Amino acid sequence: xxxxxxxxxxxxxxxxxxxxxxxxxxxxxxxxxxxxxxxxxxxxxxxxxxxxxxxxxxxxxxxxxxxxxxxxxxxxxxxxxxxxxxxxxxxxxxxxxxxxxxxxxxxxxxxxxxxxxxxxxxxxxxxxxxxxxxxxxxxxxxxxxxxxxxxxxxxxxxxxxxxxxxxxxxxxxxxxxxxxxxxxxxxxxxxxxxxxxxxxxxxxxxxxxxxxxxxxxxxxxxxxxxxxxxxxxxxxxxxxxxxxxxxxxxxxxxxxxxxxxxxxxxxxxxxxxxxxxxxxxxxxxxxxxxxxxxxxxxxxxxxxxxxxxxxxxxxxxxxxxxxxxxxxxxxxxxxxxxxxxxxxxxxxxxxxxxxxxxxxxxxxxxxxxxxxxxxxxxxx
Numbered sequence: 369x370x371x372x373x374x375x376x377x378x379x380x381x382x383x384x385x386x387x388x389x390x391x392x393x394x395x396x397x398x399x400x401x402x403x404x405x406x407x408x409x410x411x412x413x414x415x416x417x418x419x420x421x422x423x424x425x426x427x428x429x430x431x432x433x434x435x436x437x438x439x440x441x442x443x444x445x446x447x448x449x450x451x452x453x454x455x456x457x458x459x460x461x462x463x464x465x466x467x468x469x470x471x472x473x474x475x476x477x478x479x480x481x482x483x484x485x486x487x488x489x490x491x492x493x494x495x496x497x498x499x500x501x502x503x504x505x506x507x508x509x510x511x512x513x514x515x516x517x518x519x520x521x522x523x524x525x526x527x528x529x530x531x532x533x534x535x536x537x538x539x540x541x542x543x544x545x546x547x548x549x550x551x552x553x554x555x556x557x558x559x560x561x562x563x564x565x566x567x568x569x570x571x572x573x574x575x576x577x578x579x580x581x582x583x584x585x586x587x588x589x590x591x592x593x594x595x596x597x598x599x600x601x602x603x604x605x606x607x608x609x610x611x612x613x614x615x616x617x618x619x620x621x622x623x624x625x626x627x628x629x630x631x632x633x634x635x636x637x638x639x640x641x642x643x644x645x646x647x648x649x650x651x652x653x654x655x656x657x658x659x660x661x662x663x664x665x666x667x668x669x670x671x672x673x674x675x676x677x678x679x680x681x682x683x684x685x686x687x688x689x690x691x692x693x694x695x696x697x698x699x700x701x702x703x704x705x706x707x708x709x710x711x712x713x714x715x716x717x718x719x720x721x722x723x724x725x726x727x728x729x730x731x732x733x734x735x736x737x738x739x740x741x742x743x744x745x746x747x748x
Contacts, residue, residue, distance in 0.1 A: 413743040418729040426677045429668040434601035436663040441592025450474040455578045463565045473560040505536035530635035602644040620666040627652040679717035696731040705740040
């Protein structure tokens with residue numbers, strides 16, 4: 369028999385190796401243990417639940433920058449010596465502008481002094497006129513503001529009313545007895561006078577009771593928000609449609625969200641025109657973390673309008689190590705990762721502000737166990 373050459377030997381070895389591999393492969397596929405090993409390498413489907421993308425009416429809120437300020441209360445004084453005959457308020461009571469606070473009966477010495485001196489009468493008359501002018505300007509501004517809101521007057525008329533209010537307020541502050549009521553001047557030296565609240569507020573630091581003797585210019589109480597701090601924002605003329613006394617507000621601070629309420633709105637007049645409206649917001653709850661003065665905040669006030677937004681269940685939202693928010697969508701038996709940007713949380717749902725497939729089904733359970741592309745089975 370002819371000996372094989374080296375070249376023929378190499379070819380024969382390759383043929384034998386190919387036949388061996390082919391035979392092993394056929395055997396392995398027919399052998400049950402191999403099939404079990406193959407099945408172990410395929411990840412089993414995860415059973416999940418899902419929910420469709422929902423639409424919800426979201427209240428539209430407008431935000432303004434603001435800051436934490438001291439809630440300086442307004443002192444209320446008596447403009448002559450005498451005895452407190454009637455006290456109409458208590459500590460912590462909320463009062464409205466023009467509401468009676470207390471009545472003081474003039475002492476005999478005060479009456480005698482008043483009859484012999486002309487200057488106090490002149491000062492008291494000036495104070496009465498300033499108070500009356502201020503109260504008239506407040507009523508006029510409030511009336512013009514309502515007319516402007518319904519389109520009854522031009523903006524220029526409202527600006528003029530605001531300028532008159534600002535001037536009356538400054539005149540009242542510079543008068544000899546700026547906190548006395550409109551009728552206190554007429555009664556100051558004839559026996560008794562009732563002092564009314566010059567602004568809305570809460571009675572604080574009440575220092576007298578009925579029957580106490582008081583001195584001229586003595587501070588009997590303060591009117592304020594009842595808090596040490598408040599929030600101040602400045603709003604533009606068009607925003608008066610949206611912001612009113614008593615409007616609820618959400619205050620976003622660096623440490624915590626707070627509930628607030630608009631307590632006062634005053635026009636700031638520059639060059640005989642209203643520049644902005646300085647708006648004070650009282651806190652409805654005590655903050656869990658102390659607030660520092662001048663801390664910047666954002667105030668959001670409900671406009672009374674709504675808009676349709678897309679929302680998903682909050683429990684479906686995940687976050688990766690890079691801080692990206694995402695959900696998994698059920699798509700043809702697989703979990704597909706979808707990155708999202710978030711808006712406001714409304715109850716058990718969170719607003720989605722990024723583009724999102726409207727027909728997608730969001731996975732709401734076992735999402736933390738999934739990876740992109742994993743097989744899933746929807747629970748019935």
